[in-house]
Amino acid sequence: MPAFGAYAMLIFLLVFLSKIPLMLVLNRSFSVVPFILIMSIFIIFIKPGEPVWEFSLGIFKLSITNEGLAMFLNIAAKAYLCGLCMLLLMLSTNFLNLLKALEKLRVPSILIMIISFMYRYLFVLEDELMRMKRAKDSRTIAGSRWFHARALANMLGVLFVRAYERAEDVYLAMCARGFDGGIRTIYDYKLRIKDLCFLATAVSAVSIIKIYIG
Amino acid sequence: MPKKVIEIRNLSYSYPDGTAALKDIGLDIFEAESLGVIGPNGAGKSTLLLHLNGILRGNNHIRILDSEINERTLSLVRRKVGLVFQHPDDQLFMPSVFDDVAFGPLNMGLSKEEVHHAVQGALKEVDMLDCIRRPSHHLSAGQKKRVSLATVLSMSPEILVLDEPSSDLDPKHRQDLINVLKRLSITKIIATHDLDLVLEVCSRVVLLDNGKLAAAGNVLEIFNNRKLLEEHNLGIPAKLCRTV
Numbered sequence: 001m002p003a004f005g006a007y008a009m010l011i012f013l014l015v016f017l018s019k020i021p022l023m024l025v026l027n028r029s030f031s032v033v034p035f036i037l038i039m040s041i042f043i044i045f046i047k048p049g050e051p052v053w054e055f056s057l058g059i060f061k062l063s064i065t066n067e068g069l070a071m072f073l074n075i076a077a078k079a080y081l082c083g084l085c086m087l088l089l090m091l092s093t094n095f096l097n098l099l100k101a102l103e104k105l106r107v108p109s110i111l112i113m114i115i116s117f118m119y120r121y122l123f124v125l126e127d128e129l130m131r132m133k134r135a136k137d138s139r140t141i142a143g144s145r146w147f148h149a150r151a152l153a154n155m156l157g158v159l160f161v162r163a164y165e166r167a168e169d170v171y172l173a174m175c176a177r178g179f180d181g182g183i184r185t186i187y188d189y190k191l192r193i194k195d196l197c198f199l200a201t202a203v204s205a206v207s208i209i210k211i212y213i214g
Numbered sequence: 215m216p217k218k219v220i221e222i223r224n225l226s227y228s229y230p231d232g233t234a235a236l237k238d239i240g241l242d243i244f245e246a247e248s249l250g251v252i253g254p255n256g257a258g259k260s261t262l263l264l265h266l267n268g269i270l271r272g273n274n275h276i277r278i279l280d281s282e283i284n285e286r287t288l289s290l291v292r293r294k295v296g297l298v299f300q301h302p303d304d305q306l307f308m309p310s311v312f313d314d315v316a317f318g319p320l321n322m323g324l325s326k327e328e329v330h331h332a333v334q335g336a337l338k339e340v341d342m343l344d345c346i347r348r349p350s351h352h353l354s355a356g357q358k359k360r361v362s363l364a365t366v367l368s369m370s371p372e373i374l375v376l377d378e379p380s381s382d383l384d385p386k387h388r389q390d391l392i393n394v395l396k397r398l399s400i401t402k403i404i405a406t407h408d409l410d411l412v413l414e415v416c417s418r419v420v421l422l423d424n425g426k427l428a429a430a431g432n433v434l435e436i437f438n439n440r441k442l443l444e445e446h447n448l449g450i451p452a453k454l455c456r457t458v
Contacts, residue, residue, distance in 0.1 A: 170304050176299075178318055178321035
């Protein structure tokens with residue numbers, strides 16, 4: 001457990017160095033908490049061991065064990081720290097640079113392409129939905145909740161069809177510019193001494209915590 | 215007699231759902247000329263353009279720069295014919311302006327320096343060099359439109375095919391676009407409703423309606439035929455209104 005504290009200190013040090021407001025990181029990090037809880041809450045009941053508390057729901061008997069609790073805390077803390085790291089990475093790194101870095105780390109280019117398309121068209125779809133909603137709202141004077149729900153369902157359907165057709169058009173536009181299945185990009189970032197120093201410091205800090213604190 | 219760069223014979227095309235979009239089109243396009251393709255909505259203008267670099271292929275005969283379009287010549291044809299789509303969100307699919315404009319040159323197998331050079335040149339041409347590192351989705355509609363043109367200019371095509379190049383542009387950038395088009399001495403085929411652009415840029419015009427070639431000829435000859443334009447739901451170019 002003390003190791004988690006040390007890791008957390010390390011992350012907060014990085015947050016401080018990145019000049020991102022701590023409150024922003026913490027606020028955003030709360031949104032991952034429900035997911036962590038949903039994923040890990042069952043461990044309390046499943047892990048066999050010394051029961052601390054038992055209760056029955058009809059024919060089901062649930063028991064919370066010591067070992068289960070310990071493992072739950074362990075996993076939840078780990079997941080939360082991972083979440084913090086991801087947040088810090090996303091907040092401090094431009095998405096384009098992140099894609100280029102993934103490319104350099106030899107992530108398959110097809111995956112990178114999928115991510116980059118997702119990033120590019122998420123905004124287009126969002127705009128499209130917003131425009132449709134505006135157009136709907138400006139023509140809606142009254143109507144029951146059921147009517148609105150149905151209109152929304154129609155909008156989602158239209159959005160799906162448009163996304164599907166746009167995918168075809170984008171593919172045609174790619175072909176028109178000589179796309180033949182091969183993915184080529186230009187990479188003009190360099191690994192500098194500064195980056196190596198940072199990498200070495202980060203790895204040794206994590207290793208020291210792992211070896212001396214456990 | 216200038217060299218014939220595109221030869222279209224008996225071109226008919228029906229969409230998979232059975233709608234006939236083009237019916238028996240025959241057309242010759244000559245080197246370094248600017249051809250305007252006009253016609254009402256749904257006349258088949260975009261469909262015709264999609265045939266010019268082999269995106270759509272029907273049962274027909276199209277020769278581009280002395281080669282028939284088929285599987286073997288497809289990549290060559292696409293290198294020579296630059297097609298700009300009407301909707302910038304279809305044309306711009308990479309995360310940044312630079313990556314988008316570099317997409318074509320990279321596919322052509324150019325070296326890193328050549329790609330950088332081509333990208334800079336193309337963006338400068340459309341006055342978008344300042345936005346080179348920006349993500350495409352943060353641009354305005356008009357800026358996207360200009361970057362779309364750059365994505366094809368960077369491939370230095372021999373034939374430029376444009377679908378509605380002036381829609382969404384403000385008057386200044388529309389005029390800039392017209393100037394860019396006038397400056398480019400390559401063959402241009404422009405489908406548009408902007409008859410004043412056709413008047414300024416093009417020398418010859420074809421009128422499509424309902425998938426058929428309704429008229430073809432010299433720009434002034436067609437545009438002064440008021441009855442013809444009105445029959446096909448087209449207005450009179452503003453510049454000619456005063457003189458008629």
